[in-house]
Each structure stands twice: as structure tokens, then as C-alpha cells.
Amino acid sequence: MLEVAGERGYAATTVEDVLARARMSRRTFYSVFGNREECFLAAYDETQQRALDRVAGLHTHHSSSPGLLELALTELLTLAATRPALARVLLVEPASVGPSGIDRYERAMGEFAKRLDRLLNGRSRVRGGALRCEAAVGAVERVVQARIADGRTEELPRLARELAAMLTDMAQSSEGDPA
Amino acid sequence: MTRAAGSSGRRGAGAGRLPHQLPAGRHGLPRSYVNRNQRDRIVGAVIEVVSRTGYARLTVRDVIEGAGVSRRTFYQHFSNKKDVFLAAYDSVVEHLLAEVRLAHAGGRDWADAVGRGLATFLDFLARGPALAHVCIVEVVAAGPDALARRARALEAFCDLVRPDPAWLPDDQTPPPLATEVVVGGIYEIVFSQVSQGRAHALPMLWPELFLNLLLPFLGPAQAVASVERSQPPLAVPLGPRG
Numbered sequence: 249m250l251e252v253a254g255e256r257g258y259a260a261t262t263v264e265d266v267l268a269r270a271r272m273s274r275r276t277f278y279s280v281f282g283n284r285e286e287c288f289l290a291a292y293d294e295t296q297q298r299a300l301d302r303v304a305g306l307h308t309h310h311s312s313s314p315g316l317l318e319l320a321l322t323e324l325l326t327l328a329a330t331r332p333a334l335a336r337v338l339l340v341e342p343a344s345v346g347p348s349g350i351d352r353y354e355r356a357m358g359e360f361a362k363r364l365d366r367l368l369n370g371r372s373r374v375r376g377g378a379l380r381c382e383a384a385v386g387a388v389e390r391v392v393q394a395r396i397a398d399g400r401t402e403e404l405p406r407l408a409r410e411l412a413a414m415l416t417d418m419a420q421s422s423e424g425d426p427a
Numbered sequence: 428m429t430r431a432a433g434s435s436g437r438r439g440a441g442a443g444r445l446p447h448q449l450p451a452g453r454h455g456l457p458r459s460y461v462n463r464n465q466r467d468r469i470v471g472a473v474i475e476v477v478s479r480t481g482y483a484r485l486t487v488r489d490v491i492e493g494a495g496v497s498r499r500t501f502y503q504h505f506s507n508k509k510d511v512f513l514a515a516y517d518s519v520v521e522h523l524l525a526e527v528r529l530a531h532a533g534g535r536d537w538a539d540a541v542g543r544g545l546a547t548f549l550d551f552l553a554r555g556p557a558l559a560h561v562c563i564v565e566v567v568a569a570g571p572d573a574l575a576r577r578a579r580a581l582e583a584f585c586d587l588v589r590p591d592p593a594w595l596p597d598d599q600t601p602p603p604l605a606t607e608v609v610v611g612g613i614y615e616i617v618f619s620q621v622s623q624g625r626a627h628a629l630p631m632l633w634p635e636l637f638l639n640l641l642l643p644f645l646g647p648a649q650a651v652a653s654v655e656r657s658q659p660p661l662a663v664p665l666g667p668r669g
Contacts, residue, residue: 343567343569343573344570354619382616384612386611387609387615389611397574411604414602414605418608
């Protein structure tokens with residue numbers, strides 16, 4: 249499912265395509281998944297978890313947060329550059345699934361935002377910090393989506409440093425809060 | 428044949444006619460006006476239905492009922508539900524961009540222009556939660572063509588935000604991705620507020636969002652000063668003031 253949906257998009261993916269790629273019988277497929285949507289959502293959860301795990305693994309080895317953020321972004325953007333199909337499944341295709349896909353997507357991005365908040369703001373609850381982290385994750389999403397859309401994913405890893413610097417500024421700008 | 432109201436109109440005497448429906452029969456209106464009016468009604472119905480049910484459960488039948496047009500009229504203008512949704516999206520974005528551009532044009536300098544544009548953007552969405560839902564949230568559910576439209580709309584907002592280097596302080600060179608990042612960040616916040624049914628509260632986020640927008644371009648000190656100078660976040664003066 250990951251491969252097929254990543255290549256031609258969820259809308260154009262049929263259960264037959266998935267069966268052919270997975271060399272699986274129709275019966276086996278339907279003993280595991282109720283339908284195409286369920287199968288996609290399972291693939292989605294797995295991809296998202298894998299991406300989160302890759303970033304989580306870094307936490308233990310590094311301590312400075314801006315450096316860690318750059319590292320995490322490099323990791324994720326390199327993943328997107330080397331496996332554009334995965335990036336497409338994670339960031340573009342949920343929209344074609346409908347409400348369940350969008351809901352999953354929102355939750356996944358929320359999880360990334362929470363981790364970013366924890367990484368940059370630690371345990372101290374910075375006022376407006378969560379909102380800023382949400383914005384920061386959203387910003388990265390748009391940057392990656394735009395590159396997926398015009399097939400320029402290979403330039404993503406090079407953007408990690410600049411993005412990390414901007415996100416750190418964005419997420420930690422609470423001192424000057426005029427409100 | 429200039430019958431506009433379809434089957435319900437054929438019952439005659441205007442019975443059951445909604446206020447925005449044209450009277451049935453020969454009303455002597457030019458064809459182009461009737462078309463325009465029908466099209467607008469259909470687009471209006473799409474926005475109403477989608478904000479209630481979501482794009483996934485949008486049906487042509489609901490649109491026809493909401494707009495008070497015949498099935499045939501519907502298919503004279505649009506080929507299917509995606510087509511009509513994209514038309515509704517385009518229409519909302521066109522109005523939104525027009526208002527934002529107008530506010531932006533009245534700015535004293537770059538920061539002020541962007542602040543006014545942002546305030547108008549938030550205000551537009553707060554005034555029309557149904558419009559907000561369609562153009563911010565449901566567009567994501569309408570497939571690849573809709574996403575391409577959204578990308579174009581975001582690009583238009585980027586063009587408004589991107590500063591002429593002449594406006595920036597000499598010691599500030601914004602990172603090349605700055606515009607993309609700030610616009611993407613604002614979109615994300617707006618998306619999550621609108622999808623939680625909090626479009627009405629968006630204008631309250633103006634100081635925070637405006638600050639975040641200015642930050643990569645002006646640096647913290649100037650960004651804060653600009654936000655303070657631009658209070659209160661009243662967008663366009665609505666006509667000549669008092």
C-alpha cells in the first residue's frame with residue numbers, strides 16, 4: 249500500500265494494485281483489512297511511527313536543543329528526499345482519503361508539534377509555546393509539500409539548517425510577546 | 428426558455444419560492460444575468476452544504492435543493508461535485524484575496540501593510556465561519572486538484588508577505604525560506620482553529636501571529652515595536668470614518 253499510494257496517489261490505488269504488489273490473495277487481504285481505507289490508515293500509522301522513532305532515537309545522544317532540532321530535521325528531510333513516496337503518504341495523500349485520513353494527519357502533526365515543544369521549551373510551560381510549535385510544524389509541512397508537489401524533494405536536506413534556525417526563533421520568541 | 432427555478436417553479440404562482448430564487452417563467456431578464464444568478468446560488472449552496480456536512484458527504488442533490496435549481500441547470504454549469512466545489516473554493520479565495528490586497532495596499536510601510544492584510548484575513552474568516560471552513564479545512568479533502576489550488580492561493584499570500592528589501596533594516600537579511608515558513612505557520616494555526624470551530628476567535632490571535640510573521644524579517648526588537656505601533660488590529664477602515 250505504501251509503495252503504490254506513494255507512487256500514484258491514494259485516489260488511483262485499488263485493492264487489486266496492492267494485492268499484486270504484496271503478492272497476497274484477496275482473501276488474506278480482507279481477513280486483515282475491512283477495505284482500502286483501513287489498509288491505507290494502517291500504512292499511514294506505521295509510516296508516521298517510523299518517522300517519529302527516527303527522531304526519538306536522536307534524543308538520547310544529544311543535549312543542546314537547537315543542534316538537536318537541526319539533526320532531527322536533517323533526519324526527516326533526508327527521509328523525505330530519499331523516499332519521496334513515504335513523504336507523499338505522510339503529508340499529501342491523507343487528504344484524498346477523506347475525514348478519517350485528515351483526522352489521522354492532524355493527529356500526527358500534533359504529535360510532531362508536541363515533541364518540538366518539549367524539545368525547545370522543555371518542561372517549562374512557555375505561554376503560547378504550543379501554538380508557536382504548531383505553526384513551526386505547519387511551516388515545515390508546507391515547505392515539504394511544495395517540494396513534493398514539484399518533484400524537488402532532493403533539495404530538502406539542504407534546508408535543514410535554515411529551517412532549524414527559524415523554527416528555534418519562532419518557537420522561543422515568547423520573551424518579546426507584546427500581547 | 429428562461430425558466431430558472433426548475434420543477435418547483437413549474438408549480439406556478441411562485442409558491443415555495445425562496446427569496447433568492449428568480450420568479451419562474453418569462454421574467455424578461457437577460458440570459459447572462461440568469462446564468463450568473465444561478466451560478467452564484469449554486470456556489471452559495473455548496474458553501475452552505477460543505478460547511479455542514481464536509482466535502483466527503485457533499486452530494487449534487489443537496490446542492491440542487493439548497494440552490495433551488497433543477498438538476499439540468501446544475502449540469503449546465505458544472506460537471507460534478509468536485510467541479511462545483513472547486514468553483515466555490517475559487518470564488519471564496521478570490522473575495523478573500525481581494526479584501527486582503529485592499530487592506531495591504533493601505534499600509535504605511537511593509538510591516539504595516541502586512542499587519543493590515545493579516546488582520547483582514549483573520550477578520551474575513553471570523554465573519555464567515557462557513558467560508559472559512561470551506562477554504563481552509565475542506566479544501567484538503569477535495570483531492571489533488573484542490574490541493575494544487577490551495578498551493579496557488581498560498582503562493583499569492585507569499586507574494587503579499589515577501590518584503591521589498593528596501594523596507595528591511597540594513598543589518599537584517601531574511602533567510603530565503605522566511606516567507607514560505609511564516610505563511611505556512613499562519614496557515615497551520617488558522618487551520619487548527621477553524622477545524623475546531625473557533626474561526627470566530629481568530630482575530631484575537633492577531634498580535635501573536637503578526638509578531639511571528641515579522642520576526643524572521645525584522646529581528647525581535649523591531650518586530651515587537653512594529654506590532655505595538657500597529658495596534659489596534661483594525662483592518663480596513665470600513666468606509667469613511669466618523
